[in-house]
Amino acid sequence: MIHSTPEYIQPTAELLEKLEKFREENAGESIGGVADRVLFEDDNVKIWEMKLEPGQHSDLHHHAVDYYLIIFSGDYVAGIPPKESGADIFVAKVPEQGNTVHIPKGGTEWAYNCGEKLYHEYLVELKNT
DSSP states (O other): OOOOOOEEEOOOHHHHHHHHHHHHHTTTOOOOOSSSEEEEEOSSEEEEEEEEOTTOBOOOEEOOSOEEEEEEEOSEEEEEOOGGGOOOOEEEEOOTTOEEEEEOTTOEEEEEEOSSSOEEEEEEEETTO
16 A cells, blocks of 8 residues: 545536435534544544445544544545535545545545445544644
C-alpha cells in the first residue's frame, strides 16, 4: 500500500440522484461513530475499523479531530454530507493497491459504498489535534 492523492470522479446523473435521495431520506439522523468497531485506544489515538459491503453506509459522523484512513479495499466510495452543511457530495476512486489518506478535522458525512467491492479501512483518530 502506498499514499496517493485521492482521485475524485464525477458521479453519473443516476448515481448522484441515488446519493441525493439517500441524503434526503436520512436527514435529521443523529451523529454516530466514525466506523464499525474500535480496535485500539490509548490517550493519543483511537483506531477504528470500517467494512461496508456494496450499498452499505456508515453512521452520520463528524471528524472532530484529524484522521488517517488506511484503505485496504474497495473501488468507489462516496462522502455524503448533510444538505444543511452546504458541502457537496463526492465520490472517490479507491486505488487497486489501497491508499493512505489524511482527513482534516471538521467534516461531517456518511460514507457510502457506491462500488461493487467490499470497502475496508482502518481510521486512525489523532486525539490531540
